[in-house]
Amino acid sequence: NAGVTQTPKFRVLKTGQSMTLLCAQDMNHEYMYWYRQDPGMGLRLIHYSVGEGTTAKGEVPDGYNVSRLKKQNFLLGLESAAPSQTSVYFCASSSSGLRQETQYFGPGTRLLVL
Amino acid sequence: GENVEQHPSTLSVQEGDSAVIKCTYSDSASNYFPWYKQELGKGPQLIIDIRSNVGEKKDQRIAVTLNKTAKHFSLHITETQPEDSAVYFCAASINNDMRFGAGTRLTVKP
Numbered sequence: 001n002a003g004v005t006q007t008p009k010f011r012v013l014k015t016g017q018s019m020t021l022l023c024a025q026d027m028n029h030e031y032m033y034w035y036r037q038d039p040g041m042g043l044r045l046i047h048y049s050v051g052e053g054t055t056a057k058g059e060v061p062d063g064y065n066v067s068r069l070k071k072q073n074f075l076l077g078l079e080s081a082a083p084s085q086t087s088v089y090f091c092a093s094s095s096s097g098l099r100q101e102t103q104y105f106g107p108g109t110r111l112l113v114l
Numbered sequence: 115g116e117n118v119e120q121h122p123s124t125l126s127v128q129e130g131d132s133a134v135i136k137c138t139y140s141d142s143a144s145n146y147f148p149w150y151k152q153e154l155g156k157g158p159q160l161i162i163d164i165r166s167n168v169g170e171k172k173d174q175r176i177a178v179t180l181n182k183t184a185k186h187f188s189l190h191i192t193e194t195q196p197e198d199s200a201v202y203f204c205a206a207s208i209n210n211d212m213r214f215g216a217g218t219r220l221t222v223k224p
Contacts, residue, residue, distance in 0.1 A: 004157075031210060042120075042203055042214035043158070050210070059115065059213070090157050094210070101146040101207050105157035 002026055004106035006091050012112045013081045021076040021109050023091030030096040032074035033058070033103065034066060036087040043090060049074055081113045116141040118206050120215025128223055133194050135218045137204035138186040144206040147180060149189050152201045152217075161202075162189070194222045 007022040023032065030051050035043040045058030049068040063085060065077045074093075078085060088110050092103040117140040127133050139147075145166040150158035164171045164178045164187065171178050175194075180187040191198055199222045204215040 033210075033212075040123075040216055042118075042216045044214070045212065048210065058211070092157075101210065101212070102148070102160060102163065103212065105150075105159070107155075107157050 004091055004093055004104055006089075006106040006109050008109060009107070010110045010112075012114065013078075014114055015082060017081050018077070018079050019081065019111075020078075021089055021091075021111075023074045023076070023093075023106060024072055025074075025091075025093040025104075026072065027093060027095070027104065028071070029093035029104075030071075031094045031103075032068065033092040033094075034064070034074065034076045035090045035092065036060065036085075037090060037108070038087050046076065046089075081111075083113050085111065086113045087111060116144055116206055116208065116211070116213040118204060118213045118215045120204050120218060122218060123216065124219045124221075126221045126223065127194050129194060129196060131194055133191045133198070133220055133222075135189045135202055135204070135220070136186060137188070137206075137215050138184075139206040139213075140185065141206070141208060142182075142185065144208050146207040146212075147178070147187050148205050148207070148212075149176075149178060150203045150205065150214075152203065154200075158203055191220075194220075196222050196224050198222050 033048040034046040047066040052071040091106040148163035177190040
């Protein structure tokens with residue numbers, strides 16, 4: 001049981017390039033989330049999904065797209081990267097039901113946009 | 115939307131002392147308040163949580179208190195140890211929309 005895993009761990013992009021971050025969970029969780037973490041600002045929710053085939057905007061969705069084609073995977077895409085998207089990205093998942101608020105986080109992806 | 119403020123931003127204590135971190139939230143509809151510990155290079159890990167129908171919860175050396183009227187909640191760590199050194203985040207949640215505080219860097223000096 002690996003929990004929540006993220007790929008890649010670290011990436012450097014040039015402004016304007018695109019990339020996809022992959023999140024996978026093996027806990028059969030319904031809900032998945034993408035956050036970004038910047039110094040002095042805690043974690044901010046980018047997008048989330050409450051089930052396969054569904055996505056919704058969070059607090060800071062601009063410049064990002066997501067897809068949830070399979071229950072265990074949640075992809076975060078940057079179509080045209082900007083320096084302001086330099087950050088550490090965390091994926092999380094949670095189950096439905098009584099403990100649905102308890103989120104389990106992956107190890108993070110560090111992204112540098114030059 | 116919900117706004118969570120966390121204080122202090124840094125906290126240094128001597129091993130064995132207690133540490134207290136405080137958070138306030140703005141939306142009275144928030145009903146779930148977790149605390150996460152983040153070690154260097156790792157993702158946040160849940161250490162304790164409390165729901166709006168409970169005023170206090172304790173788990174060994176860690177306790178959380180919630181004052182719904184004043185809209186603030188606190189994390190208390192007793193008998194601190196060097197391995198408690200990390201960044202701690204509070205959060206407030208409504209229907210899976212979780213907002214985090216900016217974090218507190220706790221250093222426990224041996």
